[in-house]
Amino acid sequence: MVQNRVAAMAMAASLVFAGGAWAQVAPDAAWQSVLDEAKGETVYFNAWGGSQNINDYIAWVGGEVKQRFGVTLNHVKLDDTAAAVATVVAEKAAGKDTGGSIDLVWINGENFVAMQEQGLLAEGFATELPNWQYVDTSNPSVTVDFTVPTKGQESPWGGAKLVFFSDTARSGPVEAMPKSAGELLEWAKAHPGRFSYPAPPDFIGSSFLKQVLIETTPDPAVFQKPVDEANFEAVTKPLWDWLDAIQPVLWRSGRDHPQNYPAMKQMLADGEVEIIFAFNPAEASSAIAAGELPDTVRSFTFPGGTLGNTHFVAIPFNSSAKAAAKVVADFLISSEAQLRKEDPRYWGDPTVLAMDKLPEDDRDAFAAIDRGIATLPPSQLGPVLAEPHSSWMTRIEEEWKRRYGN
Amino acid sequence: MAGNGNGRLSKAPGAAIALAVPALLALPVGVGLVGVVLPAFGYLPALGGEAFSLAPFRQLLATPGLGTSALLSLASGLVTTAISTLGVALFLAAFHGTAGDRLARRLLAPLLAVPHAAAAFGLAFLIAPSGLVFRLLAEPLGFDRPPDLLIVGDPLGLAMMAGLIAKEMPFLLLVAFAALPQADPVRRMRLSASLGYGRMAGFLLTVWPGVYRQIRLPVLAVAAYASGVVDVALILGPSLPAPLAVRLVAWMNDPDLSLRFMASAGALLQLAVTGAVLLLWIAGEQLTAALRRRVTGGGRRFAEEGATRLAASIPVALAGASVFFGLSWLFVWSIAGFWAFPDVLPPSADLSTWSRVLPNAAGPLTTTFLVAILSASLALVLVVMLLEARRRQFPAAAGRAVRLSPAVAGLIYLPLIVPQIAFLFGLQVTLLSLDLGPSIPLLIAAHLVFVAPYVALALADPWFAVDPRYEQVAASLGHGAVAGLFRVRLPMLTHAVLTALAIGFATSVGQYLPTLLIGAGRLPTITTEAVALASGGNRRVIGAYALLQTLLPFLAFTLSGTLPRLLWRSRRAMKPA
Numbered sequence: 001m002v003q004n005r006v007a008a009m010a011m012a013a014s015l016v017f018a019g020g021a022w023a024q025v026a027p028d029a030a031w032q033s034v035l036d037e038a039k040g041e042t043v044y045f046n047a048w049g050g051s052q053n054i055n056d057y058i059a060w061v062g063g064e065v066k067q068r069f070g071v072t073l074n075h076v077k078l079d080d081t082a083a084a085v086a087t088v089v090a091e092k093a094a095g096k097d098t099g100g101s102i103d104l105v106w107i108n109g110e111n112f113v114a115m116q117e118q119g120l121l122a123e124g125f126a127t128e129l130p131n132w133q134y135v136d137t138s139n140p141s142v143t144v145d146f147t148v149p150t151k152g153q154e155s156p157w158g159g160a161k162l163v164f165f166s167d168t169a170r171s172g173p174v175e176a177m178p179k180s181a182g183e184l185l186e187w188a189k190a191h192p193g194r195f196s197y198p199a200p201p202d203f204i205g206s207s208f209l210k211q212v213l214i215e216t217t218p219d220p221a222v223f224q225k226p227v228d229e230a231n232f233e234a235v236t237k238p239l240w241d242w243l244d245a246i247q248p249v250l251w252r253s254g255r256d257h258p259q260n261y262p263a264m265k266q267m268l269a270d271g272e273v274e275i276i277f278a279f280n281p282a283e284a285s286s287a288i289a290a291g292e293l294p295d296t297v298r299s300f301t302f303p304g305g306t307l308g309n310t311h312f313v314a315i316p317f318n319s320s321a322k323a324a325a326k327v328v329a330d331f332l333i334s335s336e337a338q339l340r341k342e343d344p345r346y347w348g349d350p351t352v353l354a355m356d357k358l359p360e361d362d363r364d365a366f367a368a369i370d371r372g373i374a375t376l377p378p379s380q381l382g383p384v385l386a387e388p389h390s391s392w393m394t395r396i397e398e399e400w401k402r403r404y405g406n
Numbered sequence: 407m408a409g410n411g412n413g414r415l416s417k418a419p420g421a422a423i424a425l426a427v428p429a430l431l432a433l434p435v436g437v438g439l440v441g442v443v444l445p446a447f448g449y450l451p452a453l454g455g456e457a458f459s460l461a462p463f464r465q466l467l468a469t470p471g472l473g474t475s476a477l478l479s480l481a482s483g484l485v486t487t488a489i490s491t492l493g494v495a496l497f498l499a500a501f502h503g504t505a506g507d508r509l510a511r512r513l514l515a516p517l518l519a520v521p522h523a524a525a526a527f528g529l530a531f532l533i534a535p536s537g538l539v540f541r542l543l544a545e546p547l548g549f550d551r552p553p554d555l556l557i558v559g560d561p562l563g564l565a566m567m568a569g570l571i572a573k574e575m576p577f578l579l580l581v582a583f584a585a586l587p588q589a590d591p592v593r594r595m596r597l598s599a600s601l602g603y604g605r606m607a608g609f610l611l612t613v614w615p616g617v618y619r620q621i622r623l624p625v626l627a628v629a630a631y632a633s634g635v636v637d638v639a640l641i642l643g644p645s646l647p648a649p650l651a652v653r654l655v656a657w658m659n660d661p662d663l664s665l666r667f668m669a670s671a672g673a674l675l676q677l678a679v680t681g682a683v684l685l686l687w688i689a690g691e692q693l694t695a696a697l698r699r700r701v702t703g704g705g706r707r708f709a710e711e712g713a714t715r716l717a718a719s720i721p722v723a724l725a726g727a728s729v730f731f732g733l734s735w736l737f738v739w740s741i742a743g744f745w746a747f748p749d750v751l752p753p754s755a756d757l758s759t760w761s762r763v764l765p766n767a768a769g770p771l772t773t774t775f776l777v778a779i780l781s782a783s784l785a786l787v788l789v790v791m792l793l794e795a796r797r798r799q800f801p802a803a804a805g806r807a808v809r810l811s812p813a814v815a816g817l818i819y820l821p822l823i824v825p826q827i828a829f830l831f832g833l834q835v836t837l838l839s840l841d842l843g844p845s846i847p848l849l850i851a852a853h854l855v856f857v858a859p860y861v862a863l864a865l866a867d868p869w870f871a872v873d874p875r876y877e878q879v880a881a882s883l884g885h886g887a888v889a890g891l892f893r894v895r896l897p898m899l900t901h902a903v904l905t906a907l908a909i910g911f912a913t914s915v916g917q918y919l920p921t922l923l924i925g926a927g928r929l930p931t932i933t934t935e936a937v938a939l940a941s942g943g944n945r946r947v948i949g950a951y952a953l954l955q956t957l958l959p960f961l962a963f964t965l966s967g968t969l970p971r972l973l974w975r976s977r978r979a980m981k982p983a
Contacts, residue, residue, distance in 0.1 A: 046927060049935070050942030052762055076927030077938035082659030083922060089663060090831060090923075093452035094838035101844065101926040110661030118453065118663055170551075193554035199645055201660065256559045256645055262943020270536035270747045271551040291744045292944060394662060406471025406647045 031130055034323045039070040041324035045313075046084040047106035049077025050262070053286060057340070057347045065331050071324040076102070081111050088120045088316045100318030103325040108311040109146045109203070112154055113390050115314065122315040122322055124152025129330040136354035140386065141310040147224055147389040154312035155329040158341060159350035160279040161381050162211055162306035165374070169296035171274045177300050181215040184275070185242060188249045194274040196251035196258055196267070199405070200397040204261045208277060209396055211307045213239045214385050223388030227395045236396065240403065247404065254404065269293050279309075281381060282348025285372025289344070299376045305383035310352060335362040344372045423795035427788050428817035434833050434855050435820045441832015445670035453663050462671040469668070471647030476679050478563050478649040483633030483683035486567050488690070490574040491618075491625055493721030494582050498617070499609035500718035502591060510722065511583060515963035516956070517576035517729050518909075521916050521933070523940070524952030526569040526641040528732015531739070531945075533565065534558045536747050538735060544748030552747055559644050566643035570635060572725040574628045579722065580909075581624045581864060582617055584902055588871040589616030606715065607708035611698065620867040622691075623815065626684055627822045627863060633683045634676055634825040637918075637937075650676050655827050666831075673828030680823055733956065740949030759946040767932065767954055774915055774931040775958060777846065781853040782910030785861040786903065788854075792818075792862070793869045794891065808870040818862050821855050826919050834923045844926040852924040853914045861910040868902035900973060904966035912959035932958070 043065075049055055055075065062073035078084060084105045091100050107115070115121050126132060135142060135156060142156045143149065166177055178184040188195045198205030214220045216238035222231075247254040251273050258264045264276040265287055278284070287293040313332060315325045331337055335358055338351040348371070355363050371377060444450060448459040466472065501507045520528075531537045535552035544550065558565050591613045598608030618625075634651045643649055648656075654676055657669035739745070743754035792814075800808050810818070833852075842848055876898065877890040885893065896903060918933050925934075936951035 044927065048941070049938035050940070052939070052942070052944070052947060055766075056762075074928075077930065077935060078922075078927070079938045079941040080659050082661065085661070085663070086658070086831065087834075087923070087926065089452060089666075090834045091838055093450065093835045096838050096841075101928070114661045114663050201656070252554060252556045255556050255561065259640070259645070260941075260943065262941070266943055266945065267536075269744075272536055272554075290944065291742070291946070294744055294746060402470045404646065406474055 030128070034326055035069060037323035038321070038327040041321040042072040042074060043103045043321050043324045043328050044074050044076050044101060045104040045106070045328065046076045046078055046081075046087075046102050048079070048081060049075070050079065053290075053347050060340070060346075061328070061331065061337060064337070065328055068331075069324075069327050071327050073328060081105065081107055085111055085115060085120070088115065088318070089118070091318055092118075092120060097318050099320045100316055101320075102316050103319040103321045104313050104315055104328055106157070106311065107154060107314050108309065109387070110390050110393065112145050112150070112312065112314065113148050115316075116148065116151075116153060120317055121153045122317050122319060124150075125315065125322075125326050126150065126152040126155035126329070128152070129155060129326065129333065131330050131333045131335075134335060134353045134357045135333060136352055136357070138354065139310070139352070139384075141308060141384075142352055145310065145312065146387045146393075150312070154314035155333065156310050156352040157313050157332050158311050159308065159352055160311060161281055161301075161308040161350065161384065162207060162277055162279060163281045163283075163299050163301050163376065163381065164275055164277045165268065165284045165293075165297050165299055166275050167268060167271075167294055167297050169294060170271060174298045174300040177275065178302075180302050180304055181212045181242065185246050187275070188246050191274060192249040193251050193253070194272075195246075195249075196254075196264070196273055197277075198260050198264060199257035200393075200400050202260050204264075204277070204279060205257070206393050206397060207279065207307055209239065209243075209400065210388055210393065211385070212242050213388070213392070213396065214307070215302075215304065216242055220385070220388075223392055224386070226389050227391040232395060236399070239396070240399075243400075243404070265292060268297070280349055282342075282344045282350075282371060282375045284374035285344045286348050288372070288374055293374075295373070297374050299374055301376065301380075301382045303382055305385045306381075307387065308384035309387050335359075335365075339365050339369070342366065343369050344375065345370075348372070348375065350378065421795070421799060423791055424799065424811075424814060427792040427795075428814045431788075431855055431858050432817040432820045434852070435824055435829050437836050438829025438831070438833035439824065441835055442670045442673050442828050445667050446674050448667060450667065450670075453666060455667060462667040465668045466671040466675065469653075472650075475647045475650040475653055476675065478644065478647075479633045479651060479676070479679045480683055480686075482563055482567055482570065482635070482639075482643075482649060483629045483680065484686060484690075486570040486574060486632035487625060487629040487683075487687060489567070489721065490571050490578050490628060493571070493575050493725065494578045495610060495614050495618075496606075496718035497579070497722040498582060498586070499606040499614065500715040502586070502595075502609060502613075506719065510579065510726075511967075513726060513730075514576055514580055514583075515967055516733070516960055517726055518580060518963050519912060519956045519960035520573070520729055520733055521936075521952065521955045521959075522570075522573050522635070523637040523641060523937070524736060524955060525573050525729050525732055526638045527948055527952060528736055529565070529569045529572060529728050530558050530641055531735045532728060532732055533568075538731070538750070541748045541750050550748060558642055561644045561646075563639075563644055563649065566639050566649070567632075568728075569638050569642045570632050571721075572728050573638075574632065575722055575725040576729070578621065578624060578628065580905070581621045584864070584868055584905060585617050585620035586613075588620060588867070589613050602707045602709060604707060604709040604711050606711055606718065607706075611702055615695075615698070620871075623819065623866070624863050626687065627819065627859070629683050629687050630680050630823045633680045636827070650679060651825055651827070654825065658827055658831070670828075673825060676825045676828060677823075680825070684823070733953070736949035736952045738949075739945040740947075740953065742946060759950050763947065763950045763954070767935070767951075770930045770932045770935050771954070771958070773846075773929055774933070777849050777853055777921075777929075777931065778911045778914035778958065778962075781850045781857045781914045782861065782907050784850065785854055785858040785910045786865075786907055788858055789862045789865055789906070790869075790891075790896075793866060797870060797874075810866060818859050822859050826856075830919055830923050837924065844924065844928045846929065849921065849925050849929055852920045853917055856917060856920065857910040857913045860913045861906045864906035864909045865899075865902060868899055872898055901966075901970040904969055908959070908962040908966035911962040915955065915959050 058075045065071040065073050084102055087102055166174060178187045197208045200206040200209060217235060222235055258267060261278055267273045268276045269292060284293060284297045284299055288295045313329050315322055319325055335353060338353050341347045341349045342351045446462055448455050448461055533539060535555045535557060540552055594612040595608055598612045636651050636655055639649045639652045654669055654672045657665045657672060740759055741755045741757060742752035745752035796810060797808055872895060876894050880890045880894045916933060918937050921931050921934050932955050936955050939947050939951055
């Protein structure tokens with residue numbers, strides 16, 4: 001406890017220092033005019049509100065941007081990002097091209113592609129943010145969201161990587177857990193009823209199908225292009241074979257699926273399933289801290305690589321506070337905000353910043369984060385498999401529903 | 407009007423009010439429906455739909471499992487309503503005027519106050535393989551993990567229907583209690599007893615038809631609700647495929663925006679399914695009436711009841727118990743530390759969830775209270791105007807049944823029959839094009855659309871059942887129409903008015919989609935917060951918010967039950983039955 005507090009104080013000191021250093025850099029005139037315009041504006045930030053930790057983090061951001069930039073941040077808590085998309089669609093349908101009700105939205109993947117295609121987003125802004133200089137642009141998923149170039153229309157906020165969790169008290173050491181989709185299938189056959197995945201189109205469920213798809217296909221390069229009906233059947237056949245094989249040994253014999261990741265987490269806690277997976281490597285640690293999972297849960301990943309992507313914030317085309325929204329987006333990728341976000345005591349979401357671009361103090365602060373017993377350090381997360389083009393998922397979700405959905 | 411002492415209203419403005427109020431309430435639904443019919447036929451320029459076509463319907467019909475989904479919704483509407491109504495009828499037949507009846511009346515308020523989703527969570531915690539029942543069985547049967555059984559989310563939707571029945575039975579019991587005095591139970595029971603009928607048979611054959619006639623609209627509202635329910639179906643219903651309304655919401659929310667055309671077509675199908683449920687129910691009413699006539703004509707007295715009375719209490723008792731246990735279970739979760747299967751109680755408890763939840767809840771609770779009290783009061787004023795105008799169209803109506811005309815009733819109850827998701831998008835677009843920004847008054851107006859029908863449901867029959875001769879006496883003493891309303895009719899109806907107000911209040915508290923869409927996220931209520939947080943699946947937070955959501959309606963129902971007793975404690979004939 002004492003040790004923790006000392007570490008926190010040291011970190012706070014380094015933060016003050018980092019903040020000071022940041023303030024010394026003279027912002028260029030263009031950004032200064034954004035800051036001037038932003039002062040006094042109110043940003044309605046539409047973001048999923050299902051986690052108390054994340055809500056608290058966003059509230060902290062609100063306090064900071066108010067104090068530093070005079071920007072008021074209101075968190076509009078959603079149960080589904082689609083509600084925000086629907087609102088922007090409705091506003092466009094009503095011809096409300098200015099003064100829209102959403103200024104910033106937490107988004108990625110299919111929702112982003114849909115909004116970009118329908119012209120519902122403001123023009124590119126991300127690469128003009130002062131803190132963009134620290135972003136890890138060598139990670140392709142920062143500028144290419146599900147194979148679609150972001151064109152700067154969304155600013156990265158956090159990383160995601162598929163990791164698996166199991167309860168060592170029930171299932172034994174994680175070293176003995178499956179190390180590929182093929183091994184997972186064998187494991188499931190040996191433990192009938194103890195594995196499941198959320199039914200697509202749930203985000204995590206669809207991501208799991210993508211993982212299996214990429215692993216079972218000899219040449220995954222085909223997924224970087226839009227789906228081609230001519231070879232869809234041939235390319236996806238190994239996926240369906242895998243799913244057909246696992247179906248009878250799934251939880252509830254595949255007659256029901258968990259609704260989403262939170263439901264799966266509860267099933268692991270109750271001992272209904274033994275292996276679950278999440279997109280945030282720190283999920284298990286924060287769930288243990290929250291009393292949602294037993295402290296015997298540990299993480300593992302596939303050495304051959306697992307799916308990884310980035311989540312973003314975007315500004316709708318009709319936002320009434322674009323300048324302030326940019327200021328918030330910029331603050332979200334400051335090393336201070338990213339550091340707090342990666343700390344599992346607050347959230348535990350991986351940073352999008354490049355360690356080698358950061359000042360040394362910040363780099364040390366990131367290295368000093370106590371990630372918790374159930375979180376793998378970034379070096380052990382394994383290679384990243386790139387997201388397929390989003391059209392693949394649409395087709396696979398349709399096909400999944402046809403095969404298993406009724 | 408206030409000044410004219412002759413106690414008469416001319417017929418013309420009365421008729422105008424009788425039509426204007428329901429038209430006002432139905433207008434948003436109508437506007438919203440246009441916003442769904444157009445995309446259903448391919449027209450929504452904002453998403454590139456420039457021409458009319460039948461493609462959305464073709465796409466809808468090609469969706470796998472559509473038939474099963476529609477059948478689930480149909481069955482849910484009929485089975486839920488049938489069992490709830492039957493349960494209430496049997497309970498009243500067995501226990502009317504007994505201690506069991508008084509106990510039920512007292513316990514009704516908390517049952518009604520629990521939001522549907524919270525009751526569904528509670529039931530899920532109870533009956534799931536990882537829930538309380540199996541935790542209790544774990545030790546004797548010797549298992550340390552939940553059995554792999556498909557109970558919650560069964561393909562037939564039985565768990566979902568059970569959850570709905572548990573919530574709808576208390577609602578029907580409430581309206582039945584309000585209707586009972588007008589069905590003249592004491593004299594009818596006496597007569598049937600003198601003819602040698604058993605207690606239950608006597609009640610079902612003589613009193614119940616009079617009760618049912620009065621609660622018919624609430625029953626139909628239950629049928630419509632159960633066929634289009636989303637939250638309960640999400641928690642307890644099957645997922646592969648889900649009932650139609652759940653899939654509708656998923657399509658509306660799909661990142662692939664072109665699915666909205668199909669979703670709009672699906673909304674029209676949902677409307678047809680709800681319509682079919684109502685028609686089948688009405689056909690069932692005819693059948694039951696014919697059956698009753700045969701039984702009466704057959705002359706059997708059913709004097710031997712034996713264990714039937716005990717059995718008759720089972721549906722209501724089960725419903726009540728499951729909601730109560732579910733709510734207690736939610737409370738225990740809200741203070742639990744890590745709580746593994748098969749522990750019956752959590753090994754550690756603390757208030758950390760509450761200490762995080764409460765500071766954030768004050769603002770949403772205030773908004774919730776404000777919007778609920780204002781929309782319910784406004785609804786009450788509108789409904790009283792409507793009912794009074796209608797009543798006065800029949801000046802010599804003493805002893806004759808006054809009812810809302812079918813057209814007016816249809817208009818009022820339209821918002822209950824049309825699925826919310828179907829017309830809210832269209833309504834949102836309309837409000838935006840009128841440049842109406844989110845505000846408390848706008849939110850109150852939006853809630854009014856859903857609150858007023860429930861207030862009307864609860865108040866219409868008691869309103870028309872008051873003997874008009876009381877007001878005639880008042881008029882003969884020189885009092886005007888307004889004095890008659892405020893000094894005779896409303897005081898006599900204190901209990902019914904407060905019950906209607908409480909129902910309206912609870913309805914407003916429970917609104918999720920209208921609050922989110924019309925409030926544009928600017929006006930968070932306890933329900934929008936609860937739904938957003940529930941998506942994180944943390945049972946502690948779900949438990950805490952479910953209790954917070956229950957709090958305001960509970961106070962409303964408790965006040966509506968106790969205030970009349972306090973106000974009229976010195977008036978013997980005014981004591982609530």
